[in-house]
Amino acid sequence: MSEAASRGHVVINTEECKGCGLCIEACPPKVLYLSKKFNTHGYHNSAYKGEGCTGCGVCFYACPEPGAITVFKRWDLMTDIRMCPHCREKHKVYSKSTNPDELICTQCLKPINEG
């Protein structure tokens, strides 16, 4: 299964992660792992294998750290890809219901336009 074909997608904010491993234990398809790298707080952060996420959201609810995990459901149906000025790469984008004109990069979670 490729990343594009996965039904869901998960982004870990490495600086918010404390490396407790709860999301890794909770993930049904076991697509999360503990990175060998350290974040700036000295924790091994959780990371995504890159494919196989179903978008179930279990990891999000298992995580005690607000803002450490973002889950995208219906990832395979998200087809709008734009150049992100922060990542300097092309990534899928989405818009929040509160501001449909503002596009958010699914990788860095920052706005890519003024909206």
Ligand code: SF4
């Ligand atoms: S959303 Fe579900 S499948 Fe995807 S990483 Fe989280 S627990 Fe695993």
Ligand code: SF4
């Ligand atoms: S549950 Fe949250 S804090 Fe714990 S390893 Fe996963 S992302 Fe990091």
